[in-house]
Amino acid sequence: MELDDLDFYEEILHVRDGKGGKSRHIPMNKDLVGVLEEWLEYRDDVNTKKVFISQRKNALTVDGIEHLFRSLSVKVGIPDLTPHVLRHTFAHDLAERGESLQTIARLLGHTNINYTKIYVSPSREETRAAVNKLAGERYS
Template identity: 50%
Template sequence: MDKFINWLREEGRSSGTIKTYLQVEQFQKWWVEEKAADSFDPEEVTALDLQDYKQYLIQHARNKRGGRLAAATVNKLLQVIRTYFKFLTETGAISHNPALKIKSQKIQNRHSSVRWLEDKEKIRLLRKINNPEGAKNTWHYIRNKAMVYTFLMGGLRVSELADLIILDVDLAKRRLTVHDGKGGKERDIPINDDLFQALSEWLDIRKQSPGEIVFPSQKKGKFTLQGIEHVVGKIGEQLGLEDFTPHVLRHTFCHDLIIKGYPLQVVAELAGHEDLNTTRIYTMPGEKETKKAVNSLSLGDSF
């Protein structure tokens, strides 16, 4: 695993991505148990073994709440497998790659993997974060408000927000720069009026040197990804919103742009998507639209 980690670093993968790829240990444990082997031997893994593991993930594996894994989660774990066996093949640890034919699980609709805020939910959120009444700590309130706006109006990933430094936020040019996005890509994101106001208010009380991170934790150090998710999750709890995460805010950013009629290429550029198919998921109907369609099928007029 140490060699795998070093290989991932040489490939330019971020620490967050590397942590995800270490989930290959779940597959190793499953294989040992299935084969009743003394230890994991990658040379003995076959394409059929990987197909069996895929079915295990789809049918038997459970998430923390005891439910089945979402198709997107299954596909992430399968990508972990592909990357791991690519590493083993390239480094000569195995003579053939059994993961070449393993395909992702097809996602029929967005409900299994992607959630964005409906209009009523977004209104509730904006009312909440723009109302300082009851805030115990002004510094925390203004920081958290700016974080939410950066996700909602900038579409950043959690890791991208955590890595932002003050030099990346150019209020004069109204531009926010992500230097190390997914795949190591850099992109510029225009700052609209709402985000400008939130960031201006925050940076005015932040008052640190240009090289400092934009959003520090309570201890004034760099936020962990889990720490950011905790802050956003707490806001969701106060609003009574389920599955409220930074990624939901990012999805809302992408979905709202699509709804306003902007081309896929524009949304993909702003979100840092490498594949237009990733962006295309936001063109699918939401839960509200599908419920409305089904509820319109009334048999009352037939009698």
């Protein structure tokens, strides 16, 4: 992601080369806008247009991102923490809050809604909660 991909006035993020090489514009919520503005102040003036940089102030590489996620995985106690897990969580949380599959598909850059269904499959706890909604007062 490059600095030119951030439009703070319109609160839009341009994903240039997303999964499958697809480009799209997605809205940024107020939290993301705030965090990115703080990061850019902290980031200072460096010799790259990339938004995220390494400790050496260079563009963050794929290896650097993988290292970052491995470190975070250990610190937060989530063994398989990856960017893809964050993408899945984003889609799942939107679905859990009642967003339509069409909206989620658009945010993820999916042209086929069947791909989106994979991200929003319910957890064991959610299926249990759904079934429990049918429980009557008889055995409560």
